Amino acid sequence: MATGKNNRIGIAILGGTLLIFLLFLGNISIGSVAIPLGETLSGLTGGGVSKKSWEIILLDYRIPKAITAILAGIALSLSGLQMQTFFRNPLAGPYVLGISSGAGLGVAILLLGGSAFGWNLLGDGGFMGIWGTIIAASTGAILVLVLMSLTAWRVKDSMTLLIIGLMFGSATGAMISVLSYFGGAEELKLFTIWSMGSFGGTSKDQVMVFFVACLLGIIPVLLFVKSFNAMLLGERYAESMGVNLYQLRWAMILSTGVLAGSATAICGPVAFIGIAVPHLARMVFKTGDHRILFPASSLIGAGFLLVCDSVSQMPGTAETLPINAVTSLFGAPLVIWLILKRNFSREF
Amino acid sequence: MKENTIILRGEEVAIGYQKGKTIHWVAEDLSFSLKRGQLTCLLGPNGVGKSTLIKAILGQNLPIKGKILFQGEPIKTLDANALAKKVSVVLTDRISPGNLTVRQLVGLGRIPFTNWLGTIGKEDRRIIESAIEDTKVGYLTDKKVAEISDGQLQKVMIARALAQDGELMILDEPTAHLDLVNRMEIMQLLRDIAHARRKAILVVTHDLDIAVETADEFWLMPCSGPLVTDTPEDLILSGRINQLLPSDLFRFNPLTGKIQSSTPVAYPQIQGAKEVFPWLQSALRKNNIQLDTEVSIFVQKEPVLFIVERLGIRKQFASIREVMDELTGDR
Numbered sequence: 195m196a197t198g199k200n201n202r203i204g205i206a207i208l209g210g211t212l213l214i215f216l217l218f219l220g221n222i223s224i225g226s227v228a229i230p231l232g233e234t235l236s237g238l239t240g241g242g243v244s245k246k247s248w249e250i251i252l253l254d255y256r257i258p259k260a261i262t263a264i265l266a267g268i269a270l271s272l273s274g275l276q277m278q279t280f281f282r283n284p285l286a287g288p289y290v291l292g293i294s295s296g297a298g299l300g301v302a303i304l305l306l307g308g309s310a311f312g313w314n315l316l317g318d319g320g321f322m323g324i325w326g327t328i329i330a331a332s333t334g335a336i337l338v339l340v341l342m343s344l345t346a347w348r349v350k351d352s353m354t355l356l357i358i359g360l361m362f363g364s365a366t367g368a369m370i371s372v373l374s375y376f377g378g379a380e381e382l383k384l385f386t387i388w389s390m391g392s393f394g395g396t397s398k399d400q401v402m403v404f405f406v407a408c409l410l411g412i413i414p415v416l417l418f419v420k421s422f423n424a425m426l427l428g429e430r431y432a433e434s435m436g437v438n439l440y441q442l443r444w445a446m447i448l449s450t451g452v453l454a455g456s457a458t459a460i461c462g463p464v465a466f467i468g469i470a471v472p473h474l475a476r477m478v479f480k481t482g483d484h485r486i487l488f489p490a491s492s493l494i495g496a497g498f499l500l501v502c503d504s505v506s507q508m509p510g511t512a513e514t515l516p517i518n519a520v521t522s523l524f525g526a527p528l529v530i531w532l533i534l535k536r537n538f539s540r541e542f
Numbered sequence: 543m544k545e546n547t548i549i550l551r552g553e554e555v556a557i558g559y560q561k562g563k564t565i566h567w568v569a570e571d572l573s574f575s576l577k578r579g580q581l582t583c584l585l586g587p588n589g590v591g592k593s594t595l596i597k598a599i600l601g602q603n604l605p606i607k608g609k610i611l612f613q614g615e616p617i618k619t620l621d622a623n624a625l626a627k628k629v630s631v632v633l634t635d636r637i638s639p640g641n642l643t644v645r646q647l648v649g650l651g652r653i654p655f656t657n658w659l660g661t662i663g664k665e666d667r668r669i670i671e672s673a674i675e676d677t678k679v680g681y682l683t684d685k686k687v688a689e690i691s692d693g694q695l696q697k698v699m700i701a702r703a704l705a706q707d708g709e710l711m712i713l714d715e716p717t718a719h720l721d722l723v724n725r726m727e728i729m730q731l732l733r734d735i736a737h738a739r740r741k742a743i744l745v746v747t748h749d750l751d752i753a754v755e756t757a758d759e760f761w762l763m764p765c766s767g768p769l770v771t772d773t774p775e776d777l778i779l780s781g782r783i784n785q786l787l788p789s790d791l792f793r794f795n796p797l798t799g800k801i802q803s804s805t806p807v808a809y810p811q812i813q814g815a816k817e818v819f820p821w822l823q824s825a826l827r828k829n830n831i832q833l834d835t836e837v838s839i840f841v842q843k844e845p846v847l848f849i850v851e852r853l854g855i856r857k858q859f860a861s862i863r864e865v866m867d868e869l870t871g872d873r
Contacts, residue, residue, distance in 0.1 A: 394558065407770060420656065423660060424653050425638040427647075428635050430633055433622065435626050435650070436624075
């Protein structure tokens with residue numbers, strides 16, 4: 195009986211992985227230049243592509259972009275799930291500890307600070323520009339994370355930590371507003387575009403860095419799966435089952451910091467995924483067990499962002515929609531529909 | 543009592559909180575022991591420090607003074623996981639793991655014993671099933687936690703604590719918010735488990751009458767003074783049970799097993815069937831109705847009948863309400 199259920203979940207996860215691969219293939223085949231699936235496959239397996247321009251598009255642009263989408267989906271969903279369970283709050287997500295806002299502030303200082311303070315950090319744009327944005331976002335995220343950690347040291351209650359995180363978010367948001375107010379029109383547009391999120395424009399190097407960051411961020415998740423299950427009953431029960439809350443909190447802060455921080459640095463603040471995907475995973479897999487929820491959220495997050503990215507390409511046209519608009523426009527109705535249809539358990 | 547049956551021993555324990563540099567004392571002079579195979583009830587007024595004492599036993603809030611020994615070892619030398627293997631709890635915290643099934647929830651009790659992934663092995667499964675059987679929740683195992691009632695949930699939480707399989711189980715007001723039948727059932731269940739599984743079970747409760755019927759041992763925590771421990775019956779007979787009651791307005795009545803007003807108004811005018819007249823007395827007392835000396839009431843049962851005689855006039859009534867209407871209407 196129990197093993198039958200495990201098998202079903204195993205098959206679901208295997209099927210999900212296969213689906214991700216198909217979505218990945220589809221994603222890199224479409225865009226302003228359509229590439230036949232057969233050519234894409236042969237390009238992937240090293241068989242060569244018949245047109246040189248297709249090869250460049252695939253290897254230098256679309257594959258890094260699709261991998262970025264997958265990594266961002268995994269990173270943001272895992273952060274969201276950890277936070278929702280740790281804080282026992284269904285509304286928690288990567289924004290909650292102010293990490294995304296911190297990254298935003300870093301980028302705002304870089305892009306808008308020029309006109310506000312009279313400096314020019316952007317240089318000549320291009321390659322340096324993108325790395326500059328990533329470095330600024332990471333620095334901002336890490337700074338907020340360090341501040342949060344210093345506070346977390348003093349605060350015992352996780353609800354208080356949640357409120358402090360929201361306050362950090364508000365404060366950094368306000369600083370961004372001030373910078374925007376004094377920023378020049380051109381820089382403001384650059385910043386607005388960054389804040390809409392994008393998977394494009396990442397080089398292979400950056401994808402490698404993102405990949406390593408994700409691996410690092412996933413380690414604490416693996417080590418503490420059992421503790422997250424214990425947290426389903428709340429802090430005091432978890433403590434009575436031998437969970438070290440202090441360790442768990444640090445694992446959660448570091449893991450979400452690295453995952454959400456790097457995702458925001460590379461793709462900009464991608465909304466919605468962190469909060470919604472864990473709920474989708476609970477609804478689809480009908481479980482609260484984190485041994486299933488962590489892989490399930492990763493799969494759904496990756497698949498969801500691949501689809502959203504494909505949609506944002508608007509196949510057949512040369513235009514691209516901002517990814518943030520697509521995730522929320524498609525995601526919000528989907529989640530509402532699922533909640534209405536599936537008799538969503540409010541006690542998550 | 544042999545030493546090896548004592549699971550937990552407290553010696554001159556004082557508990558409290560440290561806030562900054564000032565120590566806030568909650569209670570002191572607490573000496574106690576918990577024995578294997580016994581159900582112990584901890585009773586005391588709200589705010590007297592019962593929860594703090596439990597936190598001290600769980601090693602979450604170390605005592606300011608004195609020692610708490612678990613099987614001879616000081617609690618503070620045991621790390622969280624070692625303690626989790628020995629002590630399990632049922633708390634008052636509301637839980638909301640709506641997506642777990644009952645069996646999964648009970649299985650969480652195995653967390654201190656399983657590997658880093660929390661894989662449930664053969665032995666774990668056997669202990670889980672036996673916990674489910676002991677608490678008689680077998681018919682619920684595949685339901686979602688969100689679908690079961692409060693009384694059922696409380697039994698499932700007891701099953702979870704039982705699956706943690708320590709020597710000691712502590713329950714903080716497990717019967718609060720439950721209906722009367724569920725309260726009786728749960729306390730009886732705990733008694734059965736303590737005796738059959740040779741566990742020491744400590745229950746914080748305010749249900750004095752149910753506790754009297756089920757507990758092997760009472761710990762009374764009065765507002766001031768040391769912890770009083772003895773069998774419930776000895777505490778009642780010696781009158782020490784009254785230390786639970788901070789004011790002199792109420793007293794424990796050893797005849798009825800209830801807490802009653804300490805200055806009962808006696809009604810010598812009432813006579814007759816002893817199954818009936820206490821309830822008439824109770825109704826009159828509650829409504830503050832005095833009886834004049836010239837009134838006499840004779841009650842009989844089967845059928846219940848009240849014969850009120852005043853100045854030679856006899857009237858018969860079939861219900862207490864009618865009697866009261868007669869007595870008050872005259873005034």
